[in-house]
Amino acid sequence: MTAQEVIAGKDAGLRAALVSCGEALALEPAIAALGEELLEENPFFSAPALLPALEAYGDDKTRLACVWLGARLIALWPVEKRRFYARLPYRYWATWTHPHCYYGAPLIARGFEEEAFKELFALLGDGEEARCFVRLGRIERDGPVYKAALAAAKAKKRLAYEAGAISRAALQGGASVETTLAVHVRKKKRKELQRLRNRLNELGDIAVREATPTDDIAAWTEEFLILEDKGWKGKKGTSLKSSERDADWFRNTLRRAHEADALHFMRLDIDFRPIAMLATLMEGGVGYSLKICHDPAFDRFSPGVMIEIEAMRSLLAREGFRFADSCAAPDHSMINGLWRARRVVTGLNVSGRGLGSKAGLALAKALEGARDRFPKE
Template sequence: MQAPTITLWQSPAEGRRAMISVTICSPSESLTAPWDDLVLRASPNPFMNPAGLQAAEATDFATVRVLLAWEVGAETRRLVGAWALHWRRVGGVLPAILEALPHAYAFQSAPVVDPHYVDQVIPAFLDAIEQDASLPNAVTLRSFDGESPAYAALRTALTGKGGVAVEVKRFDRPVVSPVFGVKRSGSTRKKLRQDWNRLSALGQVAVVNDRSPAGVAAAFETFLALEAASWKGAQGTALACDPIDTAFTRRMVLGLAARGDASVAVLQIDGRPIAAQVLMYCGTTGYTWKIGYDAAFGKFSPGALLVDHITEQLFAAGFQAIDSCSAENTFMSQLWSGRRTMVDLVIDVGPRRSLGFVVELARQIGLQRLRELRNRLRNWQGAATAKKLAVRPYPATSR
């Protein structure tokens, strides 16, 4: 790899002049200590964790470039922002672009930034991308937190430097906190109690979330097996269906677990696993990354039961929020009433519209329209099937 690129950018911060130095590098173990300090102060994003990024590089799953913003000029240099970007060329022929989701299994693209420096760090990141000849100016940002200070700073910075941002999609993501979002009453809560009681009638039910590295390793294999045996396995979309995906995600989860940043919660009946939820942690926020369950117990809603119980466990342990990593039309939206606005957009950090930006914007708009068409067809097919299966009362007879 080429030597790290360094860009200096000055702006007032915390009432005084501060110098922000941006370095661009590949993921490495040396980022661990600065990262640990940053997440104590910054907005969370587990997909920017150096352990996960190193897994992507080590398995050749993604080419990742990490932008690091440092406050310099004080007694010691301090990390105040981190943003991992995936360098890719779609199909091997289209212009290269940057993807702010650092790999295919990331679900949050916002940078991790100290809130006191967000108005300095975001422009510095954009300048660094533009000034580095090895990086494309076009950046796709999917699942970007539209309510974060970083989003407002991004739009302001692009306007100020003559860049452009085009919003492709806006959607709501289910989230929950100890004080808002948990449905304590109503039909959802009633069904959860009924399902738990019916399941308990079959045997001893327990939720196990062993966060030791060995415990996580064993539980992740349980998750892989459950997911592979489900409809995802039948459709070829389970992680275990692709050895490359399996190798990367296993290394990522175990690398995070070694730092205490991932675990796998398992719902068991008489010791038999019937659902497994992979969890990630960043600061005081938990993330429900992937879930698998035994279809033989589907009528008991094992996935919903597991998420409901692990939610209470995490809050009892001091977590302040849980992010579903999912869209609004999933079962998470039935469990949690909290929502966070997420945005998909394509930006160009330069004053000119690069070919990469034009091509990527057209591609993203086309993909979004195809998804919308697919969803309409699914809804139509579902409604047609439901109509055919609807139970109608038999007419009265005079037998």
């Protein structure tokens, strides 16, 4: 069954199917419709970010696990087949991500989570391979997708357990800008940043800008690529500009997100030249930090911290803002010193209904437990 046939509503009813990267573009209208009422927002898997990512990083192992109710798409989960888990030769389906994707919650239509996960687990975990299981990666432990997936697994007596949790900085909405800054940024730090800002003002005209619908987003994107390449990533050959594929992915993602009003893009300028820039993907009232960069020539002024604080001000002032995920490493000292809330992102392993799958996953769980109790020196 092709993606076009599914959209046309043939074989109406509840059904699941795996769709290849090559057919993903045909799903764009259905993905856009799904995004209008989600159980949990994930801008990395919305159409503006997902389609450029599949084009840049998807391969013949990448699939979109889709669940349809009649002609309506009610679930979308990018997945890939893997061959080893916990050093065991298990073939399993896991959330597909790419090097710049920091959250992995599937897109599930609100109110259809039971039907969606029932079909997804049956499609991916109850195949011909007796020991196959599925892994939802990079989902929030306290989030609605995690809770719905766990409930669906228990309802069908599947074995399920959590593995791979990390905690990273987050920004919670609901309070005023100044109240939040007072809590998150110590008074001494605020005074020091104001002193640095005053010194920076002596070098030229300082301005904070946020991209608007009429801004030339292509020009902003090229300035970001050049600015990031000036820093340590450029020296190590890991900047976006160092790779044609990465740079094209970034251009396409920001262009599409900007067109969909799903991009929060800020810059700190001196004499109309950026010294720090920050791009965040938005979906509904939530944001996920995508990329940040600054000019190393201005390191002594802490431009990265300045742009983060300006982004805090902007996000907290947005109507309907709920939270932002830093998408940073757990030990990221800069953002941890600014964003005091924490978000636990983890994985959920779910077995098939067969005894072989349950036994295999139980063994994997035991091995992971032993590894955590007796880590290598």
